[in-house]
Structures are given as C-alpha cells and as structure tokens.
Amino acid sequence: MPNPLLIAPQWIVPVDPAATDPRDHDRAPRVLTDHALLIEADRIAALLALGEARQRYPHAETLALPGHLLAPGFVNLHAHAAMALLRGVGDDLPLERWLQQRIWPLESRLVGAQFVHDGALLAFHEMLLGGITCVNDMYFFPEAAITAAAALGIRSVHGIIVIDFPSAWASDAADYLRKGLQLRDRMRDEPLVSFCLAPHAPYTVNDGALRRIATLSRELGLPIHTHVHETREEVEAGIAQHGMRPLERLAELGVVGPELIAVHAVHLSESDLRLLADAGASVAHCPHSNLKLASGIAPTARMHELGITVGLGTDGSASNNRLDLLGEARTAALLAKGDSGSAEAWPAARTLRAMTLDAARALGMDDRIGSIEVGKQADLVALDLSGAELAPVFDPVSHLVYCCGREHVRHVWVAGRHVVNKRQIADDSARVVIHEVVGRTAVWHNRVGEILSGQV
Amino acid sequence: MPNPLLIAPQWIVPVDPAATDPRDHDRAPRVLTDHALLIEADRIAALLALGEARQRYPHAETLALPGHLLAPGFVNLHAHAAMALLRGVGDDLPLERWLQQRIWPLESRLVGAQFVHDGALLAFHEMLLGGITCVNDMYFFPEAAITAAAALGIRSVHGIIVIDFPSAWASDAADYLRKGLQLRDRMRDEPLVSFCLAPHAPYTVNDGALRRIATLSRELGLPIHTHVHETREEVEAGIAQHGMRPLERLAELGVVGPELIAVHAVHLSESDLRLLADAGASVAHCPHSNLKLASGIAPTARMHELGITVGLGTDGSASNNRLDLLGEARTAALLAKGDSGSAEAWPAARTLRAMTLDAARALGMDDRIGSIEVGKQADLVALDLSGAELAPVFDPVSHLVYCCGREHVRHVWVAGRHVVNKRQIADDSARVVIHEVVGRTAVWHNRVGEILSGQV
Numbered sequence: 001m002p003n004p005l006l007i008a009p010q011w012i013v014p015v016d017p018a019a020t021d022p023r024d025h026d027r028a029p030r031v032l033t034d035h036a037l038l039i040e041a042d043r044i045a046a047l048l049a050l051g052e053a054r055q056r057y058p059h060a061e062t063l064a065l066p067g068h069l070l071a072p073g074f075v076n077l078h079a080h081a082a083m084a085l086l087r088g089v090g091d092d093l094p095l096e097r098w099l100q101q102r103i104w105p106l107e108s109r110l111v112g113a114q115f116v117h118d119g120a121l122l123a124f125h126e127m128l129l130g131g132i133t134c135v136n137d138m139y140f141f142p143e144a145a146i147t148a149a150a151a152l153g154i155r156s157v158h159g160i161i162v163i164d165f166p167s168a169w170a171s172d173a174a175d176y177l178r179k180g181l182q183l184r185d186r187m188r189d190e191p192l193v194s195f196c197l198a199p200h201a202p203y204t205v206n207d208g209a210l211r212r213i214a215t216l217s218r219e220l221g222l223p224i225h226t227h228v229h230e231t232r233e234e235v236e237a238g239i240a241q242h243g244m245r246p247l248e249r250l251a252e253l254g255v256v257g258p259e260l261i262a263v264h265a266v267h268l269s270e271s272d273l274r275l276l277a278d279a280g281a282s283v284a285h286c287p288h289s290n291l292k293l294a295s296g297i298a299p300t301a302r303m304h305e306l307g308i309t310v311g312l313g314t315d316g317s318a319s320n321n322r323l324d325l326l327g328e329a330r331t332a333a334l335l336a337k338g339d340s341g342s343a344e345a346w347p348a349a350r351t352l353r354a355m356t357l358d359a360a361r362a363l364g365m366d367d368r369i370g371s372i373e374v375g376k377q378a379d380l381v382a383l384d385l386s387g388a389e390l391a392p393v394f395d396p397v398s399h400l401v402y403c404c405g406r407e408h409v410r411h412v413w414v415a416g417r418h419v420v421n422k423r424q425i426a427d428d429s430a431r432v433v434i435h436e437v438v439g440r441t442a443v444w445h446n447r448v449g450e451i452l453s454g455q456v
Numbered sequence: 457m458p459n460p461l462l463i464a465p466q467w468i469v470p471v472d473p474a475a476t477d478p479r480d481h482d483r484a485p486r487v488l489t490d491h492a493l494l495i496e497a498d499r500i501a502a503l504l505a506l507g508e509a510r511q512r513y514p515h516a517e518t519l520a521l522p523g524h525l526l527a528p529g530f531v532n533l534h535a536h537a538a539m540a541l542l543r544g545v546g547d548d549l550p551l552e553r554w555l556q557q558r559i560w561p562l563e564s565r566l567v568g569a570q571f572v573h574d575g576a577l578l579a580f581h582e583m584l585l586g587g588i589t590c591v592n593d594m595y596f597f598p599e600a601a602i603t604a605a606a607a608l609g610i611r612s613v614h615g616i617i618v619i620d621f622p623s624a625w626a627s628d629a630a631d632y633l634r635k636g637l638q639l640r641d642r643m644r645d646e647p648l649v650s651f652c653l654a655p656h657a658p659y660t661v662n663d664g665a666l667r668r669i670a671t672l673s674r675e676l677g678l679p680i681h682t683h684v685h686e687t688r689e690e691v692e693a694g695i696a697q698h699g700m701r702p703l704e705r706l707a708e709l710g711v712v713g714p715e716l717i718a719v720h721a722v723h724l725s726e727s728d729l730r731l732l733a734d735a736g737a738s739v740a741h742c743p744h745s746n747l748k749l750a751s752g753i754a755p756t757a758r759m760h761e762l763g764i765t766v767g768l769g770t771d772g773s774a775s776n777n778r779l780d781l782l783g784e785a786r787t788a789a790l791l792a793k794g795d796s797g798s799a800e801a802w803p804a805a806r807t808l809r810a811m812t813l814d815a816a817r818a819l820g821m822d823d824r825i826g827s828i829e830v831g832k833q834a835d836l837v838a839l840d841l842s843g844a845e846l847a848p849v850f851d852p853v854s855h856l857v858y859c860c861g862r863e864h865v866r867h868v869w870v871a872g873r874h875v876v877n878k879r880q881i882a883d884d885s886a887r888v889v890i891h892e893v894v895g896r897t898a899v900w901h902n903r904v905g906e907i908l909s910g911q912v
Contacts, residue, residue, distance in 0.1 A: 092803035338746060
C-alpha cells in the first residue's frame with residue numbers, strides 16, 4: 001500500500017488528549033464520522049473532513065474502510081515476549097509450584113539469544129494481529145527481542161533488566177546495567193526502539209542498585225518498569241525483611257516518581273495508592289495474569305478516582321496464554337465494575353484510553369504515540385465492525401471494548417507502515433520469518449518436553 | 457459436505473462422562489490423537505483409531521483437519537437472544553438506571569414477534585460462529601426465537617417464561633404458562649427444540665405460580681430455569697418481604713431440586729450453597745454479565761468443592777455485549793482462581809466440562825449432547841490450533857480455554873449438519889437470512905434511537 005495514504009473509515013476515535021481533567025475521561029469520547037486521515041512517511045499528516053480531504057489531496061491513494069473504526073494502535077504496557085515459547089506449560093498451578101517446577105527449571109536450561117528471538121517473534125506476531133503497535137518488554141537478551149521486533153515492524157520499549165542473580169545474560173546488578181546501557185547506546189538510531197530501566201522487583205534487587213537506577217532514570221530521562229506488590233506474600237515478606245512495605249522502600253530509594261511504571265500493583269493499601277498518586281506514578285494493570293496466578297484483583301476503580309494513570313499489560317505467555325490487549329481491556333473494564341460494585345467504573349471511553357494514551361503517557365511517549373493527532377506517529381488500528389455478529393452498532397467505542405475480538409482487527413500501521421493487511425502480516429519477508437519460527441517452535445516444544453520429563 | 461462423514465482432526469477431546477467423581481474432573485482429560493469420528497445422519501456413529509477407521513469405512517468421505525481440535529459443541533446455559541438488538545444501548549450504568557432508563561422503556565415499546573425473531577437471528581448467528589451448538593433461551597414470544605433457530609440450525613431450549621406482570625406476549629402468570637405449554641405441544645416433533653419452565657425470578661413470580669411450576673416440572677420432566685440471588689439488593693429485599701432468603705423461599709415452594717438451573721447465583725451464603733448442593737441443583741454462571749452490572753463475583757470455586765454442577769451462560773447482549781462462550785469460559789476459569797486465591801480452581805479440563813457436559817446435565821440433556829460418545833448427537837466444534845499465534849501447543853485443552861478465541865472456531869456441526877464451514881455459515885439460505893436481518897437491524901437501530909431520544 002503506497003504512502004502517502006488517505007484512510008477513510010466510518011468512524012475515527014482520536015482518544016482526545018486535550019481533556020486533562022481525569023473526570024472528563026469517563027465521558028463519551030469524540031467520535032469523528034465523514035473524516036479522513038492522511039499518513040505521510042511515518043506520521044499522521046492530516047485529520048480532516050472527508051470532503052475537504054478529497055479536495056486537498058486529490059491524487060492521494062485512498063483506502064475506504066466502510067464499517068471500520070480507526071483508533072490509535074494499542075500499547076501493551078507490560079510483557080515478557082520471549083515466554084511465548086512457554087505458553088501453557090504451567091497452567092492451574094499455585095505460584096510456587098509454577099515457578100519452581102516449571103518456569104525456573106525451563107528458563108535456566110533454555111534462555112539464550114535464540115530462545116528470546118524466537119519467542120519474541122511469536123509474541124510480537126500475535127500482538128500485531130490483535131492491534132498492539134507498541135510493546136513494553138522485559139526479558140533477558142533484549143538485543144534478540146529487538147531483532148525480532150525489527151523483522152515484524154512493531155514499536156518496542158525494552159527494559160534494561162536488573163536483578164541480583166546471575167543468568168545467561170549477565171552476572172550481577174552492575175553487569176545487567178552495563179550491558180543494557182551499552183545496548184541502548186548501540187540502538188540510539190533505531191526510530192522504533194526505546195528503553196526503560198527494569199529492576200525486576202523490590203525483592204530481587206538490592207538497595208544500592210535501586211538507588212543507582214533512580215539516579216540513571218533522572219539523568220537519562222528513562223522510565224522505571226518494575227513488578228511491585230503482585231502478591232500478598234511479597235508485601236508481607238518485604239515488611240518482615242525491611243520493616244516497611246515494598247513501595248515505601250522504593251520511595252525511600254528514590255524510585256517512586258512520575259517515571260515509575262508499577263506493574264501489577266494488586267495488593268495496595270490506601271496509603272500505597274496515595275503514594276503512587278502523589279508521586280504521579282503509573283500502573284501497568286495485568287488483569288488476566290493476576291487472576292490466573294491467583295494473585296488477586298488490583299483496585300483499579302480506586303486508582304482512577306485518585307487520578308493514577310493506568311495502562312494495560314498482557315504479561316508473558318506463561319501466566320497469560322493469550323497476548324491480546326482487547327481481551328485485557330474487556331476484563332479490566334468488567335473487573336473494575338464487579339470488584340468495586342459500581343457499574344460506572346472503567347467506562348468504555350476510559351478503558352480505550354488505558355489501552356492507548358494512558359499507556360503511552362506511562363512510557364513518557366505521549367508526545368509521539370497513543371492518540372490520533374496531526375504530527376504524531378501513524379500507529380493505527382482499523383477494526384471491522386460491519387459483521388452481523390456486531391450489529392447493531394449504537395456506539396463504536398462500546399463495541400471496541402465490549403464486543404470486539406482479535407478477529408475484528410483488519411489493518412494495523414506502525415510508524416506509517418502497513419504491517420497487518422486484511423488480518424495477515426503484510427510484508428512478505430515477515431511472513432517468511434514467521435513461517436520459519438513456527439518450524440523451529442517444534443524443536444523448542446520437544447526440548448521443553450524433555451526437560452519437564454527429566455530426560456535431559 | 458456429505459453425510460456420513462469421517463472427521464480426522466489432530467486431537468479429539470471427548471469430555472469423558474465416565475468420570476463421575478467430581479474430583480476426577482480436575483485431572484487432565486482424555487485427549488485422543490490419531491483417531492477419527494464418523495457422523496451418520498444426526499449422530500456420532502463411531503469413534504475409533506484412524507487406521508481402523510480407514511479400513512472399516514473405506515468409502516466414507518473424509519475431512520482431514522490437521523492442527524484442529526474436535527470437541528463437543530458448546531452449550532450456552534443462559535441467554536436472552538432477542539436482546540442482541542439492544543447490544544450496547546446501556547453500558548456503564550448502574551443496574552437501576554440501566555433498567556429504568558434503557559431496557560424497560562425499550563422493551564415496552566419494541567418487544568413483539570418480529571423483534572424477537574430478528575434479535576434471535578443475530579444472537580444465534582453470533583453463537584454458532586463461536587462454537588455454541590445449543591442455547592438455553594429465556595424471552596417473550598419464544599415461537600419467534602424457534603423460527604430463528606430453525607433458520608440457522610442451532611439446537612435450542614426455550615423457557616416457558618412466567619412473570620406476574622403483563623407484556624405484549626401474555627397477561628399474567630397463568631396466561632404465560634398456558635401459552636408456553638401450548639407452544640411446547642405444537643413443537644413436540646421438532647428434534648432440535650426443547651423446553652424448560654422459566655419463572656423469571658423469585659421477586660417477580662408469586663407463590664402460587666411457583667408451586668404450580670414445581671408440580672409441572674415433576675409431571676412433565678422439565679428443568680426450571682430462573683434468575684436467583686443475582687444482586688445483594690435482591691436477597692435483602694426478599695428477606696424483608698418474605699422473612700427468608702429467596703432460595704429458602706424457592707425451596708419451601710418445591711422449586712429447589714435436581715431440575716433447578718439457578719441463573720447467576722452470585723450472592724450465596726454457605727447455607728445457600730449447601731442447599732443447592734444437597735438438592736442436586738445446577739448453576740448457570742454468567743461471569744461477564746455479573747461483572748458488567750456490578751452484581752459481584754459468584755463463588756464458583758466453592759461450588760465445585762461442593763459438587764454443584766455449574767454451566768456457563770452468556771446472558772443477553774444488553775448486559776454482555778459479546779455472546780461468546782469461549783470468552784465466558786476463560787473469564788470463569790481466571791475469576792475462580794483470582795477470587796478464591798487458589799490457582800488450582802477451575803482448571804482447564806473442568807472449565808471445558810462446564811462449557812459442554814455439565815451444562816447439558818443441568819438441562820437434563822446429557823444423554824444426548826455434551827460429550828463425544830457413540831450414539832450421542834453429532835454436535836461438534838473444530839478449532840484450528842495451527843496458527844503461529846497459538847504455537848507451541850503443549851496441551852490442546854489448555855489452549856481451548858486459555859488461548860482460543862472465536863477466530864479459531866472453523867467448523868461447527870449440529871445434529872450432524874455442517875452449520876459453520878471455514879468460519880462461515882455453511883447454508884446458502886441461512887446466509888441470505890442473515891444478510892436480510894442485518895438490513896432490518898438498521899431500522900431497529902433507528903427506532904431505538906428515536907425512543908431513547910424521546911422522539912416517539
């Protein structure tokens with residue numbers, strides 16, 4: 001498909017960033033009809049009435065999308081993409097057995113650049129088919145994930161992972177930091193790649209490393225992406241070891257500020273919530289993962305009341321076997337209502353914002369992505385709402401959140417490039433890459449089976 | 457596609473009814489590979505090793521389905537199909553405003569045979585595309601829903617609805633019962649149609665009518681399908697009015713027995729749970745609807761502990777905008793874990809049973825449907841697990857519950873008839889019917905808009 005390109009869908013939902021009062025986000029969002037959007041190079045070059053568009057750009061190639069809704073591409077605020085290769089190996093197990101009998105033995109034997117590359121290819125492919133245009137990933141061997149992202153054309157943020165324990169990737173906290181920062185330097189000219197600091201969790205990173213991360217975050221302007229208060233046991237163990245709640249300790253070490261993306265944030269006291277709100281920190285809410293591991297239900301209705309920016313994450317395939325932000329969004333909206341007792345919590349418009357602009361804001365990228373505005377990157381998703389299974393359409397935003405599945409994602413653009421065309425990966429070479437990795441996945445499948453059965 | 461037909465998928469998951477100990481249902485189910493299933497007329501005529509099948513049926517037409525899982529068709533244990541025409545008209549509203557400002561004004565103006573027919577067509581079409589082969593429906597003008605079901609070939613159970621209030625369909629409880637029983641008589645030769653008694657709810661049906669329903673249920677062998685303990689307010693109001701909990705009142709009136717399908721069953725005390733368990737009653741669990749209306753979270757992990765048969769329902773489109781049992785199943789499995797704190801609650805195998813055999817048992821139809829057994833009706837769904845977004849497949853049953861979406865449902869058979877072929881309605885005339893109803897939906901759409909804006 002040529003570029004510049006004029007897209008003329010039935011509805012455009014810009015996810016208006018002008019509304020800065022959090023209470024405004026619950027209102028019905030602006031939905032444009034009879035409008036068109038012009039992609040030029042990697043950007044949204046125009047957003048205007050269809051008649052005017054035809055006059056001003058008479059020679060632009062036009063993609064008419066009757067019955068389609070055009071929205072900002074979805075932003076996956078927390079993932080471990082490589083773990084797609086472990087999809088479904090540890091279902092229905094309590095967290096300890098899940099970690100000790102499945103995930104850790106497998107990771108210790110398998111993780112390396114090839115594992116990360118192949119798993120990330122599978123995960124990014126799945127995400128693109130579901131309209132995810134930007135993913136915030138945290139795993140070992142991030143360079144291999146970057147190679148996978150480049151092959152498919154997805155925008156990616158990579159955690160400079162820091163953990164006190166050695167792995168095949170690095171030996172100690174200082175080594176993790178050094179390798180991650182070196183990679184960041186090498187990637188500085190890659191327009192679709194960016195970085196954040198990713199201390200694994202308060203209970204796996206020492207005070208000194210956390211202080212250093214807080215300093216680096218300020219110096220380099222990098223977000224800090226960390227698991228926090230995922231389980232009750234984690235909070236209790238933190239209190240036992242440090243005499244304070246993990247979030248209090250992070251605050252003391254300088255980690256809790258606007259740059260913090262607190263992943264999970266399930267077990268929060270009112271004072272934890274106020275700490276996050278006062279600091280301007282964000283939350284990466286992963287409802288399916290939190291339910292599947294029986295961690296609990298994050299107090300997301302209260303987060304919105306306090307004005308905390310909440311984005312959505314799929315987490316990795318080992319704790320959430322389907323990497324689908326539309327599914328997370330529907331569950332997030334429903335769970336917020338059911339858990340808080342208020343059907344007005346997490347209305348559709350606010351939920352769409354969590355999938356897009358609020359996640360972009362958490363990543364410090366809302367100047368470039370997360371909404372449909374002239375000058376922003378052309379990261380877009382077109383959903384086909386014309387099927388009988390979606391009729392009637394009273395409100396396309398309600399349909400996006402409460403009705404749509406991955407089967408309705410028909411076109412995806414990242415930085416102006418058409419990456420998904422009619423539900424298929426558009427690029428020939430990317431399709432070959434996916435075909436090849438599916439072949440290699442059979443080999444990974446066998447190795448996993450051998451390890452779990454104690455054969456190797 | 458001709459019949460007899462030999463289907464040769466990669467995996468067959470029979471959902472073994474032999475396991476009668478509830479604790480067995482949590483174990484890994486039998487998964488057959490290198491097997492084939494023979495459909496002859498409306499039945500499963502054989503289930504045997506592939507080699508043997510080729511020898512015994514050398515001339516049978518064969519459908520090879522590499523990478524596919526063949527499972528029993530899904531059974532939707534609670535629906536209000538006609539409400540598909542109200543999909544998304546009342547999102548994000550508290551229950552009272554939802555009912556008083558949206559649902560009741562619209563129903564009072566719109567409900568009639570044509571509304572029910574058109575809404576049911578949309579709903580049954582959506583259900584079939586998602587692998588639902590049998591639906592337990594409750595609404596006014598059931599004859600119109602039966603016409604819609606026949607046009608698409610879905611198996612349906614229709615509630616003989618009883619409510620103390622007049623509607624366009626009937627004037628009082630006795631009239632509802634009379635009309636419903638007459639319809640049942642007229643439909644006695646329809647192989648895909650059956651009935652249950654459907655008192656709307658304890659708070660909308662008087663004692664005399666409920667006693668009469670209990671008697672009729674025993675005389676005619678009909679299940680009783682009723683909303684019960686959906687909200688906290690309902691339970692409190694029941695206690696205030698009758699001096700006992702609604703379920704206790706139903707038990708006194710003879711309604712709580714093995715024939716009872718208690719829909720929602722969200723707010724249950726331990727004694728309520730034991731009452732249901734001791735009576736051998738079943739529950740129709742509707743997780744998305746209960747969350748969306750902020751009713752709460754049903755104690756489904758405890759239900760399984762007590763051996764209560766739990767099926768899954770989509771409810772109507774006004775409280776759950778997507779009629780998708782795969783989505784309900786995933787949420788049911790995840791929610792049971794997150795709410796109970798045990799990741800072992802509602803494992804995949806047990807969840808698949810809730811989608812199939814347990815729902816069939818609740819309807820008293822487990823002698824005919826709900827599992828893959830020779831002699832049972834050929835109600836089947838084939839899911840395509842070969843896509844890169846599902847690789848690797850360690851456990852196809854885990855994939856069905858935790859990964860699959862409607863996009864993976866590729867073939868559906870009801871009573872041996874191929875109703876969905878490669879994700880499309882197979883029958884030409886059924887496709888015409890759907891095309892026509894989508895056209896009429898635009899008219900319904902306008903009428904809803906006029907009513908809600910006070911124009912008519």
